[in-house]
Amino acid sequence: MDISKQKKADFIIVSIDGSLDTSNYALLDKELDALVSSGEQNILIDCANMNYISSSGLRIFLVYLKKIKAVNGKMVVCGLQNMIKDIFSISGFSSLFTIYKSREEALAAND
Amino acid sequence: MQESEPIKILSVDDEEDLKLLMNQKFRSKIRKGIYEFHFAHDGLQALAQLEKHSDIDIALCDINMPVMDGLTFLTKINELQNPFLKTIMVSAYGDMDNIRAAMNGGAFDFATKPIDFTDLEQTIEKAIEQIKFIRKAQETHDQLMAIQSDLDTARKIQQSILSTDFDLISEGSCFEIYATMNAAKMVGGDFFDFFVVDDNHLGFLVADVSDKGIPAAIYMAVSHTIIRATALRGLSPAACMNETNNLLGKGNVESMFVTVFYGILDLYSGNVTYSNAGHDPPYIIDGAGKVVMTEPTKDMVVGAIEGISYHENEVQLSKGARLFLFTDGVTEALNPQGELYMASRLEEILSRSQNLSARDLVDKVSANLRQFTSGTGQSDDITMMVVALSP
The missing domain is CATH 3.40.50.2300 (Response regulator)
Structure with a gap:
């Protein structure tokens, strides 16, 4: 899995490339922790190239959703592949996150 | 020195x-x-x-x-x-x-x-x-050996938490039940349970804690205890999930959570009332071998967000039907080519498994999984449970 970051308007876009699972969720944890610690309040997770997410990955999403909400920020996701959409739907995470089709749509909606 | x-x-x-x-x-x-x-x-x-x-x-x-x-x-x-x-x-x-x-x-x-x-x-x-x-x-090295020995003990404790009185509970009754949990590491976060709620009702559940290893095992022990204690008070599946969620959610700093499928089988009517908290929907194999997925309730995993309300669904099991419950360790098992086992393979093997006993059905899927993974290291805990009604 690769993680890349990009600043766009009020958002930090964090792109996840590959499979987010037990072997590497700690990397995402570290990246997001650094962003929240540095005062970032709006995070967009771009999942367009994420082909798998395990429950340990979902847990990291949840941890930072709570942290971001605590500072009145926004954490949204975009570009879910079909299998990821199913995982979000079954686990109930669809009701927790605002999910956009693409990063353009996410940015426009939060402009 | x-x-x-x-x-x-x-x-x-x-x-x-x-x-x-x-x-x-x-x-x-x-x-x-x-x-x-x-x-x-x-x-x-x-x-x-x-x-x-x-x-x-x-x-x-x-x-x-x-x-x-x-x-x-x-x-x-x-x-x-x-x-x-x-x-x-x-x-x-x-x-x-x-x-x-x-x-x-x-x-x-x-x-x-x-x-x-x-x-x-x-x-x-x-x-x-x-x-x-x-x-x-x-x-x-000595420290590692001590940890290893602790883990051995933890593994034994964890396995002893899981009920194994499959024959005892179904003796003289119209159903059969069987389940296994194979942890990817020494200890795991998956679990299952079953118990008599009252003379006429069997409670059964399969659950999967986010993450694996020691943190998951600790959370598993707590979740298992809370669910069982709550369920044995005779609460409906949804009420049981509501209470468990609030108890687990309190002060949960690490945001650990557990996916749970909890069902109560009415032994006279074959009716199952269930609540599905973020868990992979179990399958029903009817007497004719037709495989249907139970309707998901799209409810949240348990322990993540306090104060939410869980829903309930009902499904009627016909005589000879089997309910197959599992964790994602089954469908997400990898073969040497890096491919997932997927729901499709599971559905296919289930469709060729009518008339098997609960134990034989679990064994059959296990064997098929082993054949698929052909020695690829197990990356997630694997749990399966079958509740079967007599024909």
Whole structure:
């Protein structure tokens, strides 16, 4: 899995490339922790190239959703592949996150 | 070797003068308690000393001695197989053949006579470094062994938490139940449970804690206890999930959560009332072998967000029907090509499994999974449960 970051308007876009699972969720944890610690309040997770997410990955999403909400920020996701959409739907995470089709749509909606 | 403890050096030499010389040259370190010297005049005496002082760190040994020479002494030391004891051989400069033999025989280093004490001190210090390093490695190894042993115990405790009275609970009744949990690591986060709610109702559940290993195992033990205690009060599946969620969600700093499918089977009617909290929907295989997924309720995983309300669904099991519950360790098992087992493979094998007993059905899917993964390391806990109604 690769993680890349990009600043766009009020958002930090964090792109996840590959499979987010037990072997590497700690990397995402570290990246997001650094962003929240540095005062970032709006995070967009771009999942367009994420082909798998395990429950340990979902847990990291949840941890930072709570942290971001605590500072009145926004954490949204975009570009879910079909299998990821199913995982979000079954686990109930669809009701927790605002999910956009693409990063353009996410940015426009939060402009 | 603690910093405060002196380094114990055994000097083995038939020259009486050497004892005086050592005590004189290393006087300062001896006085400060850094070195502690013991003396022997030949190999035999030295062995007796080693037996008396098993904590000697360094043997400083002449090669040419009466009774038992240095090379013979060295082979005896090797037999002790003490990795913390280092031998430094001492001989005349011209005695290179014997020195080579000693080095090849496992001596740590050598010094030549007449002894250059500055050089000898450096050699001793080098040996001390080496001994410290080995001790450190040994300590780490011991700690790992202790952790391993704790994990063994934890694994046994975890397996004993899981009910196994499959035959007892269904004795004389119209159903069969069987389940297995195979952790990817020593301990896991998956679990299952089943119990008699009342004369007419069987409660059963399969659950999967986010993450694996020790944190998951601790969370698993807590979740298992709370769900069972709540369920045994006779609460409906949704009410049970509501309560469990609020109890687990309190002060959950790590945002751990657990996906749960909890069903209550009415033994007279075959009706199942269930709540699905973020868990993979189980399958129903009807008497004719048709495989249908239970309707998901799209409810949140348990423990993540306090105060939410869970829903309930009902499904009617016909005579001879089987309910197959599982965790994502089944559908997300990987083969050597990196492909997932997927729901499609599971559905296919289930569709060819009518009329199997609960145990045989679990075994059949297990075997199919093993064949698929063909030795690829298990990356997630794998749990399966079958509730089968008699035809």
